[in-house]
Amino acid sequence: MKIPQEKVALQLAAVGYIPDRDLATALWLMESLKRPLLLEGEAGVGKTEVARALALAYDTKLIRLQCYEGLDQSAALYEWNYQRQLLAIKAREGTDASAVEEHIFSEAYLLERPLLAAIRQSKPPVLLIDEVDRADEEFEAFLLELLSDFQVSIPELGTITATTIPRVILTSNGTRELSDALRRRCLYHYVDYPDVDREARIILSRLPGIDSGLALQIATMVSLIRKEDLRKSPGVAETLDWAATLAGLEIRHLRDEPESVHETLMCLIKTAEDKSRMTREVSDRLLGKVA
Amino acid sequence: MSMAQASENPLGAGARTKLNGFSRILRDNGFVVGLAETRDALTIMSSGDAIRPSRLRPSLKALLCSRQSDWQKFDEIFDAYWLSRGMKSATRISGAPQKSPSGLQTLSAGQRGFGESDHADHVERGEGSEVSETGRSKREGASKTEILSRTDFRHLTQPEDLAAAHELAERLAKSMRARLTRRMHARRSGQRLDLRRTIHKSIAHGGTPLELIRRKRKDKPLRLVVLLDASGSMNLYSAVFLRFMHGVLDSFREAEAFVFHTRLIHISPALKERDPQRAMERMSLLAQGTGGGTRIGESLATFNRWHAKRCIHSRTCVMIVSDGYDTGPAENLGVEMQALRRRCRRIAWLNPMIGWQGYAPEAAGMKAALPYIDLFAPAHNLESLKSLEPYLARI
Secondary structure, three states: OOOOOHHHHHHHHHHHOOOOOHHHHHHHHHHHHOOOOEEEOOOOOOHHHHHHHHHHOOOOEEEEEOOOOOOOHHHOOEEHHHHHHHHHHOOOOOOHHHHHHHHHHHHHHEEOOHHHHOOOOOOOOOEEEEHHEEEHHHHHHHHHHHHHHHHEEOOOOOEEEEOOOOOEEEOOOOOOOOOOOHHHOOOEEEEEOOOOOHHHHHHHHHHOOOOOHHHHHHHHHHHHHHHHOOOOOHHHHHHHHHHHHHHHHHOOOOOHHHHHHHHHHHHHOOHHHHHHHHHHHHHHHHHHHOO | HHHHHHHOOOOHHHOOOOOHHHHHHHHOOOOOOOHHHHHHHHHHHHHHOOOOOHHHHHHHHHHHHOOOHHHHHHHHHHHHHHHOOOHHHHHHHHOOOOOOOHHHHHHHHHHHHHHOOOOHHHHHHHHHHHHHHOOOOOHHHHHHHHHHHOOOHHHHHHHHHHEEEEEEEEHHHHHHHHEEEEHHHOOOOOOOEEEHHHHHHHHHHHHOOOOOOOOOOOOOOOOOEEEEOOHEHHHHHHHHHHHEEEEEHHHOOOOOEEEEOOOOOOOOHOOOOOOHHHHHHHHHHHHHOOOOOHHHHHHHOOOOOOOOHHHHOEEEEEEEEEOOOOOOOOHHHHHHHHHHHHHOOEEEEHHHHOOOOOOOEEEEHHHHHHHHHHHHEEEOOOHHHHOOHHHHOOO
């Protein structure tokens, strides 16, 4: 018998996301405890990708709410379609006022936003609340209420209770400290850069044509670069870009082509300061450590 | 935790007690663990899927951690508690969890007196400060405060003097904040028409936009990040500044506090405790090892790497309180100061030594840091702290 964590890991691996054991456990707990999962970690470690893979693995919809400063209920939850309401009023001028009112506050005039959409699906979707730290504190409080009750009250329409409880994933980049209440409500997982072995597997699963030896070399090289004190460490997406570039150049061994390796490092390095730090000497030294 | 929930559980009493103790230790280490979490932890433990520690750990980790610092500490605490591995280190991290709660309470109950006695009073003063500016009578009455506020912290040895200094620091922090918020209200600008809301409102008037809804720019309150040097050379000053930081955290809507000596410690959570005595207690548990050498450069590097992104936004003032004696290499400090400079709005460096006669910033670390500092000011007495107030208001 397989333990459930491993099942989750296998399901995710089947759709191209290689989780580590901790993450698989967290995802399984999320399923069994019905709690939202809060993912934190550096930019580019694949936080958003978790939600995408989860939706694929469960074969369900991914509903995404991108948070930003000033995000409010009307953009996140629901809104009345004012223009259509106005038109309806004009069109029915002269008829019974209460009938008009009943008409314009019906479902047909309701605009669903991500949060409302997420609780009205027939099959539980994956709700991704991306970069929740960018939203304001007031919104966070509102979110907390929604995440515990899973119902929404619309004054004109009444209370809408969730038909299914979505699987909720929140991500945060740490630009603002989240409230303790929200953190407590969620399971927590800190997404770190993958280790060499896992990163090699990620490369292999995303670029099936690549030589497995090369994938391992690339993963090793990237992990060495991350240890260099760079301003912006390369994320997994950058690694994949670089791997695709090297595969495109038909390079077999990184050590054989130090020239092209150094030239293509721009896939990984994103600031001028890091670029000046990553000289040819440095890249050659790191290459020397790659087996 | 609730007994009713626990008794429903098929788990043995021994396991429940053990889990209970674990969540208590976690709480002592600053984890936020509530009833619901303990209940869910019980569910996990009784589910049978997590019998072995190797499987239990990731489950409990996901459930009980709520921030990165928790995440980093968890494994060590877990191993110490459940596998009795490195038990000594466990008690060190947790600050003797079994004994301390009762000890803490008696301590704070005994000494609460001076912290609290005047609390309601200075809240009032904070609000009425603009009146007393012109009235003046209050100021003259407080002659003892005046004397105190000019004494160098070094000469404050009487406990009651120290307490008074602490209170003054708190009050200063409060008045600083009051002035800042007033300023910001006056500066509201950037009004634009909010079309959606205007149309919404116009429905009531049959589609004629009678009421115009405007959009106001959101005010960003000033955020103060204080980094306090708690090394041996700063010993005489750090206690007073800790109290000052407590006042700052208590009264600023957004503030963060750090202490550094050989490493950097985030002490905001501990200082958020309302009761100053309790806060100091929690703090001293966190900041064990204070009073050793200083590695300013390294501590700043830690700050830049792990905390800066979260703590610093466009209206942040970083206040470093240190004498600038760095045992690490000075270039290091320069590089980190430069990095910090790029991120924040202002850097103020308060140096208690400036107050001494004939002082010049000779320390190598201080020299390296100077080019990146906006304000280099003395902080040897409370008067000098007070003089910072108008400067902060201009940021």
